[in-house]
Amino acid sequence: MRISSFMYIEMMKKSFQDSVSQLFDSQEQLSSGLKINRPSDDISAMGQILGYKVDIANTTQYQKNISAAQSFLQTSDTSMSSVVENLQRIQELMVSGVNGSTDAAGRQNIAAEIATIKESLYSLSLTRLGNRYLFSGSQTYTASFALTGAAASAGGFYTYQGDSTQTSVNVNSTAQVIENISGSDAFAFSLDTTLSIRLTTGRFAHYIPTAGPSNSNMPSAIAVNISNSSSPTAVSLEQVSFSNYMDMVNIIETAFNKDDVDMINAMMKPLLMSLDKVVTVRATIGARLNFLQQTINNNDNNNVDQSTYLSNAQDADIAKVATDISKSEVALQALRQSSAQVMSQTLFDFLSIR
Template identity: 25%
Template sequence: MSGSLASICDNVSYALSLHTRAITTLQEQASTGNRVNRASDSPSEAYRILGLNTQDRSLAGYIENIQNLIGTLEISSTVIENMASELADSRTVLTEIVGGVYDNEGQERIAEKLNSTLEQLVSLANTKHANQYLFSGNNTSAPPYAVEYSGGQIVGVTYQGGEESRRIDVAPAVEIEAFRVGDDIFQANQREAPIFLGGTGARNGTGTSNVRGDVWLMVEHDGSNYRVSIDDGATFVTVPAGGATNQAVTDSRTGCVLYVDTTQITGTGVELVRVPGTYDVFGTLMSLRDILKNDREVSPQQLLSYVDQCVQAVEEVRSLLIQSDVSTGSKVGFLTALKDTLDSMQFDTQDETTRLQEADIAQISIDLSRREILYQMSLSVAAKLMSLSLLDYIS
């Protein structure tokens, strides 16, 4: 009898514990709304859900990067467009000068206007967004361009940003150039042969010069030989008798070299040497400003000829900016399409996670009611069995 009662008690306790665990699980699912609350609930589905959650976080990170990057590129595009617009205005004014619209005083005013434009372009090139300089490459904490002043005007603009661009991850194994090197945008690097515009007889040498933009060549005669300079007379190189086909003339201020064919020099004076394909936005405006100020006292006819030639330099750097703007716009278009794709992938990921994890509340309510009824029935049966006496067996 005692053995039977012990067995009945064990069986009843086991059955009640099963019902209790089932009821607890169902109540937890009903309260959280999740069918899988821990790995032990369904190991295979829990593993899949963890993987999907990781993917969702990764996609969210990429989408945030893209949103920030689109904003950065759009601001960069606006800055470049404004700079190109300023150069277009300058080109128009210079064309009017060549056409004889302005007198000497007017040219002085245009020189001052070019100086103001130069100040504005340097400011635009040093634009900062979200505490990061847009055109400083991978060194976004420092302004890309340092300015040197003399006599209240800019005489030098030097790039001091990073040498490499900064790239941002926007998708697995996909990076986009976000912060470009300023000199890659504002400076041309398609060097052509130097063009000598004066009447001294100097010509381009056979070597490859490394001077950039516009250079002023000064030719003097010391009574015995010609001598030439490209640093405003700070240093001179003496031309040997009969000249040389490839005479190196060095700018003592920069260390840059211009190779000159001096065999045909027939006179003294100052002449402009253009190096197409090497102009930068800032140097071009500084050169034009100085030409219009005419501190070197070239003839009016020669000055207009120089301005006419330098309009090509303005167009060169303006075209460079337009190309950069088009490239930036293409990146924005690509990123917008990529964001749409990642948004779709994230939606699918979240949808699959929901289907795996979300509980069917209606079914849970039915199961919970059924379990509670079974639990009550088990208690009732247990109470009946535990209340048996000897009289029950006798009867």
């Protein structure tokens, strides 16, 4: 087979193009620090790289979600800690208030302190993080509670304006965490069945679950009936009801002002149940915070792994790239020299004189 000058030229041209292209690719990797700069370089590897980048971006967003949820829960826990302190102080005052050494004037003094605690509880129910109310369920831009009607001491009561919706945030690809505690959980407890206890005076206190106020989103309320009978359906000597801690404390305050020892004794049971509920709520918050911290650690580890995989898939080996550039430049120079020799020959160089 005869090789023409045209074929020589085509082969040299292709060799030049291949060498220049290889040199360009190596120089691009050196300048970008990446061994894959476009999908056409390696479609399969580019797919892996995009997958790693998506995973890292998602994990970064999960960490932001967790940080926001932690702030929400930690602030909620701080508020609930204060609620516990306030309820415990009321318990101390009630114990001392029914002591035989405390007279009507002393109970009125106690009532004044309880009124202050009631306002503190109301303030805690309106806790905000930024401009979001913590205890309003999904209605985070609506005040959790509002004083309805007259002042509480004059027959007004506190109504819940939020809802019981639980708001969740994604913390990894498979898990969500509830970040809020609704006001119906944080500032109220419910009863499944009627409870009855005997008071020190021989009368009975009956605690009956009822429907919540019609103008409130509280799902339930508790009626407290004092009677001479052990039967909850007997005629009541006194009857009150409440759907949240502020209303409950308001009843206690009124009982102290009226020197109503029976009602003070009767309200001790709901107060203790309130303390139990708040402790349970704090335990729930603590469990969520612990899970969030564990998830942060897992996400951090996952991000490190994904970043390592991404680096292995896309980062260029600079030392190898520099060597490849050197080799390409030498090969290109040799090609130039050899092509100059071949191209300089003519037909006369192949003729012989006999």
